[in-house]
Amino acid sequence: MLPTPIQDLSDKLRYFPGIGSRSSQKLALDVMHLSDEKFGELVVALADAREKVGFCPKCGFFSETENLCAICTNTTRNIMQICLVEKPTDVITMERGQIYRGYYHVLNHLISPLDNIFAENTTVGRLFDVRLSGLFGEGLKGGKNVELILFFKAGFASEATTAYIKERITESGFADRIKITRLATGLPLYYNPDTLDQATMARALEDRREVLY
C-alpha cells in the first residue's frame, strides 16, 4: 500500500528495541511530514550522535569524542565509591535514582565462560591495574577504603563476574581497603535495568548489602 521507500524506512526503524510495526510506520510517515529544515536537523543530529560520541577512556560511559565523560570530570563526586556496571546505559539507570554520588566503571561484558566471555573481554583488568592501583598509589594514603558497588543483572554471569572480582581483590595487595556491596536487595530478581524507576533505584542503593570475600 505504501510507497516502497516509506515501507523501507518503516522496516529500518524497527531496528530499535520496543518499536513495533505500527509505531515504525507512524514514525516513517511523520518523517514525511517534517519541514525540510527540521528534516535536515534530524539527519545532522543522527550523524553527529554516531560520529561525535565515543566512550570515556576512564570509566567507559558515553562521552563526546574521546574526552573524559561528564561524570569523570565532575570533581565533586565521591572518589571512594565506584559502581561497576555492564553497559553504558546502566549508568543512566543508576543516575536515575538521583542519590548516587560516586563514579562508575563500565565492564562492557559480564564474564560468562559458557558464552566464551572471559575476564580479558571485560575492562576488569583496567579497573585494577589502572584505576584502583592509581587510587591507592597516590591519592589515598590516609587509610581510606574504597567501595565497589556491583550493579549487575542477576544470573550466572553476575556470579562469575563477582567471583572473579573477589579473586582480583584478594591478589591485589590492598584487599583490606576494598569493600564490595551489591544492589540486589529491593530489585526484582530478573529486573530490566532499562525500566527501573527512580524510587526502586534509590531504595536498591540505600539497602545495598556487603559481599564478603
Ligand SMILES: [Zn+2]
Ligand atoms: Zn567517565
